[in-house]
Amino acid sequence: MSRYAALALLIAGALAAPLFLYPVLLMKVLCFAIFACAFNLLFGYGGLLSFGHSAFLGSAAYITGHVVKIWGFTPELGLLTGTAAAAALGLAFAVLATRRQGIYFAMITFGLAQMVYFAALQLPFTGGEDGLQTVPRRALFGLIDLSSNVSMYYFVLIVFLFVLGAIWRIVHSPFGQVLRAIRDNEQRAISLGYRVNQYKILLFVLSAAFAGLAGGLKCLVVGIATLTDVYWHASGEIVLMTMLGGVGTMLGPVVGAALVVGIQNYFAELGAWVNMVQGAIFVVVVMVFRRGIVGELAPLLQGRIGKGRQRSDRITPLPTAAAGSDPGLAHRADQHCPHPCSSEQAG
């Protein structure tokens, strides 16, 4: 019961938020929360570290901006176009990157995203260094005017809740269970007869699509699409948000996005200090805080409520380097993360 009460409280808070806080800032938080949830779907539930998610955010922002501004699409059609483009791009990334595993996967997505960056720099419709400016919001379905920040905020909130619900549905579906099996022990999943690569590719495409949705939405909110969205720093930021909030938790990425966007907003005047603060947070999170804020707090809260029962969507740490496949130092017994497959079976 208390979970639903908490959820209701959160939604009520989100509904009332524009009364107290600047709606554009809130919308930015929600866009990055969608982006972080998309990334978390891939990293937290699939164990795949993409270091090129900026490509989906940025390209969808450009495409949504272009079709809305130049072709006069309504916002929902613009978002759909941007999302579809990001999904298609995600398919290309996934087919290439799944040819390697682990850290190579991250480096390949990084390289591919850099290609997208250079494409965005040189293609004529993106506006190069200037970016795509003055993108109008227009009217939703041609009926509901979104030009006021408050109405736009509620639209963004609805999209955000939809994405959160969709991700919850994906994670708790049979498909999600197979993903978890692959993340925890890929060899075993293969031996059970699952076509692991197809699952990974589908997951990547879903994640890219949600990331694209975030990008398109962000473009409509702020009215511009720029190179910042495609540059690899955005890929790093999203990892930071997810890690800070808690990898593999439902609400962790949302918390992380709110904190990081808040920090950026707070330190905006101070230039390069933002990078330094982000770097420092990164170091702290990786060194002492690997489960993130929600990941650390959730067990405590559950303990206090006294439910004792293990929830199935509890934080599961990253997969450790599979023993046996790597004769390096990863061999040593892993003190931090209990082997995920043993803890998961209990629930």
Added chain:
Amino acid sequence: MFEIFGIPSQALFSMLLLGAINGAFYAMMSLGLALIFGMLNIINFTHGAQYMMGAFAAWMLLNYVGVSYWVALVLAPIIVAFSGLALERLFLRHLYHLDHLYGFLLTFGVSLLIEGAFRQKFGVSGQPFQIPESLSGGINLGFMFLPNYRLWVISASLGVCLAIWYVIERTRLGSYLRAGTENPVLVQAFGINIRRMISLTYMLGVGLAAFAGVLAAPIYQVSSIMGANIIPIIFAVVVIGGMGSIMGSIVTGFALGLIEAITKLLYPEASAVVIFVVMVAILLIRPQGLFGMRS
């Protein structure tokens, strides 16, 4: 003056020379990354920042301390290597037993921190770096003008790469290192201090990046974003070459520098992405990389 494929020989050869120089940087950087990955199981994202730190360390030694170029060339990589030692002792050491990804993420955070600090202090514009007196000027080869400094960069980096190859493949220390990469626990059982080997390897890789940075300083100016610009390329080079062999890293680095230069001549718009295009092609044809082994 004559022309080849409609390109003046002067332009062709100086572009190829620049390609070879870039290739030398790619080779040194990817070699360091491969060494570190072999021993520490970590992809060192800080590599770009350490390359930049090498250039800045030399620049500061020259401008604030007033030592000669040659002293700076030796001192700067050592200073940066010791900063690497601190990083390894303080942070990286505690991550070896975890997944590779944590080391990658930690070093990413550290590079944000370092690059942010330098950007705060020096901005993003480049600081000019004088070519030392003894290396200024050049030789006229008839078909092209060869600046002495560029000749020096290529020979120095080739020399360093080959020396490292020799040390690792042909000396006793190198055999410990290779054994440690294969099976650290067993090597430790033979009474070799594996932790010290790990620290030394990290310092070597980092020093190599800093050395590349010092060599690059007069050619590309010293700026806080020079590392952020080169790191995606280095990762692509590593994916293309695979991290299996030392000679492989060196050859891949030089080859990709030349490919980039040729693209710049034939189709300049693609020169920024050509290395990533090669990466895609290699992934399709030979996913484990040119010199990588199938795991």
